[in-house]
Amino acid sequence: MLRRTGDAIATALVASVVLVILLHLLPGDPLAAVLGDHPVAPDVEARMRQHWATLPAIFGGLLRGDLGQSIVQNRPVATILAEHLGPTFLLGALTLLIDFTAGLALGVWSALHPDTMRARFVGAVTIVGYALPSFVIGMLLVWVFALKLHWFPPGGVSDVLLSPDASFASRLVDHLWHLALPLAAMVIATLAVPLRQQRSAALATAAQPWVLAARARGISPGLVAWRHCWRPALTPIVTLLGLWFPMLVAGAVFVEVVFQWPGVGLLLAQATADRDVPLVIGGGLLLIIAVQLGSLLADVLYHVVDPAQRHA
Amino acid sequence: MTARVSAGLLLLTIITPAAAQSVPRHATIVYAVGREPTMPIPLFTAMFTENEDLADQMFLHLAVFKPGAQVTGDNALAPALAKSWHRIDPLTLVFDLDHRARWQDGTPVSAHDVVFTWQLANKTATDQSRLEPIAGVDALDPWTVRVRFKRPFLEQLYTFAFLMQPLPAHLLERVPPDAIGTSDFAKHPIGNGPFRFDHRVPGQLVELRADTSFYLGRPSIDRVIFRFVTDANTRQNLFLTGETDILDHVAPASLPQIHDDAAARIVNAPSSDLVYLLFNTRAPNDTSRIHPIFSDPRVREALTLALDRPVIARTSYGEGTPVPDAAQSQSWAWITAGGFKPAPGNLARAKALLAQAGWRDANGDGVLDKNGLPLHINVMYPASSAPRHTIALQVQQMWRAVGAEAELDRIEGSVIRGRVFGGQFDVWINVAVQDPTPTSLVQSWSCQSAHHLPTTNFAGWCDSTFDRLVGVASSAKDQPAAWRAVLSRMASQHPAIFIAAPSSIVAVHRRYDNVIIWPSRAWLSLWQWRVRPDAALPRDR
């Protein structure tokens, strides 16, 4: 376990180095984001460029644990990242939660009732949801539920007019109200994967002799399901978790753009366009760490769920 | 229907007590902008419109220009911070400041603030060309400022008074100029205008509150919120769901939807925007040589004639968008009486000109060539601009008909700046915001600007006849006629293909009255917009 953690850290470090080097490839610079179309004398430009961190300086800073200043926003990168972590985590964690619980439940259920109209319908709907790009789902949700029905807001994370001393309850409700559509978009776009995994796992388990034996003894199908099928069905979930953690953080980029949800994905897209190198590095680092955390978590859960299985 | 906004005088009236009572207590206006205004302080705005718009709410100009009028002459402006002015001699103007003006911490605004700001501008301004004509500024007494110019010209008043937005000397004198950008003042500016800075939520919004003791009258709007939303589509959606009150740069595609929205009103105002395709005069990969294709004026004329410019203007900016033949936006409409009359496209003549210039299709691939060089043109424009994308697609198709092959380079802003300033482009689709005064043409179109950095004459265009005509027009008695001659000369030389002089189409929530939108500083009179008491929303109470 300790070795595994060490591996994760090492990989994260090397990945960061590669990222920083990759960024060096980027043409253009933050001048446009800072100065716009404003012409400045060449020596002023040179002075401004000097002021911004060079590659060795960035490395040095990273080794000290200093993420530096955002060139465009003129604020510490760490502060900006901290502000964006909350919305990212909220959206990502809730999507994961719903995906896995609904995916597990629906997957087991459709495994136990294969070939029924309902199961086929659920399967078809999730495939279509998966096949549609997440931003299209977002656009359609905004069009129907925000613009036509006015049930939910079309974007943002909270109401700007909410006074700073509003009650916790009203702020929570406001956040949830803004979360609804982006979350729906993410879930619709991704539910198919865990659902199909669960269904296959549950199907495989349902065919096992000991399950058939239990049913032959007259134990109700429902009970059989929940006692015998769900645990083995967890294994693929856990593998999926390892692959999905980063996917959710970064895969939310398109949804975040459509809803202007201030997560790390949107931040990265904007920072890359602005060439705000310290911010891109900060955001990229965050994602790299998330990837490693995800696979570590998966490994831990793997052992918890099925200690007998050989680690491939 | 659209409310035609009359470009009236900015009247400085005190709102009567009766009117004040009927105004909702917390009339609020929420405006979504595309970028966070991180530096809403005069002299430090870097000319970002968000910064300037926010600064205009907190810091008064010395005088303001009357929309639609010429900015030449001593009567071109209306009083603001300066209540009056008079001329001593052709080189000197004296301004009397309004004694009632106060900084938001109570200190009176004095001539010393003006002098201080002028000195600060000299130390920090990255573009000195605007300050160049001014010889000196000094305070004759606490409320009188004397400005001396280096030479006589008609726009002296405008050059100094509109561009001067004084900063508080007593708060900034002891701060080193380099440190002002990161000072406490920058984080919480103290101005003298109708609104005071309330708070900022980084990455989300800035909120301003009315200064109830504003000397020109209590603002009828109590709260101004600038909200940052980078995505144009989301800004539109937020307006349609009523979360914001203003939507600017309304896309022509969205007009029907907004017309149908009962809560919205569309306001058309003349804008200072000018959209054109700029031909580079130098070779993009070696700026010491002339451009292999565009140095021939026949080619430039042919490429212009190949386009149906009214169609392009219409699809990109909406029906009725004026199309100029030279660098003339709607705010300079006074130069040509009777509106814009663009020269029509002429495909046959375009082809003939190209043939005359020696371009033939030697290898039969549909693209003209000359001495082995294909008529291959790279058209560059920023990825963030939807109208320019529409323009580029149409230009590409129309040029195909005359044998010119356009490659579209849709680039991010961070890369474009380097290429534009370095002259590394063939054709660049630019949207310029024109100054209220036509003498500003020298900044982007004169020989002087072609050869001296820093400059906005990115193509390096230089025509001595044009320069001479501009010089004549600066002091001519018949201003419109003189400037018409200038624009004619430019049109005949085809330094660029002028596509549109679009209007400013703004959608505003219906509950606001007294809505006036200015050509280049749109929200100067925001503080006088009123919320109709019967139409107030919850956020106004």
Add this chain to the structure above:
Amino acid sequence: MTRLGRLGVVLLSVLAVFAIAGPWIAGDPNAQPDPVGASLLLPSHLHWLGTDQLSRDIFARLAAGARISLVVAAIAVSVAAAIGSAFGLAAGAIPGMSGRLLQRLIDLGLALPRIVVLLVVLAAVGRVHYPLLGVILGATGWPAVARLVRGETLRLKHAQYVTAAHALGAPSARVLWREIFPGTLPAVLVASTLGLADAILLEAGLSFIGVGVRPPDASWGGMLYDARDYISSAPWLVFIPCVALVMATSAATLLGDALRRSLQPETR
């Protein structure tokens, strides 16, 4: 093959035919005959699926988009499969330090979030012709294939050890090529087919952000990007590319599922 799998094949074939033949039948996807008068037309005998805001024929753009989206996805998947297989085979077969080093490289590839790398690389190279976009997508997708192939290689290697009469350490190159490599193919095929769906969606998303194919090239994602402003006034501009996208990605997914069931019966 199951019924659903056959459905997947049929759908993909229809799309392939559409992509190949469509542009021939439909004409120029970029022609703008009358941007003012003929824009946003509903389907008619002249324009089978109507026109967009610049009077371009939507059927023609859809066909051109099919070609582009499918080619980009196919190239991406092939490149990822090729590079990933090479790395995975090597990492699984070569023992000792070199093998572990290769494994580390694969881990490193997996550690870098694909979207970050894509955003940066695409920003660096700017607008590229669409086949090159496919190569770039594939070059960022190889680690997942490599991990899969390495797992398969290890499994087959051990199986070889069991069945072979002599266990002499590292399998010879001949054994690798003749026995192990073909053994990994089913997994790669399944992963690639499913990966086709992901590649199509990824390309659509990148075009939607604005960093995908070069204008005026039509890709389905690019068409969606252009149609965003028109969702209320001309919703078919959004729905038509959507339907195409759903067809393509579900077809790939169904086919992948079917392939997995038939080629890899031992998997869950």
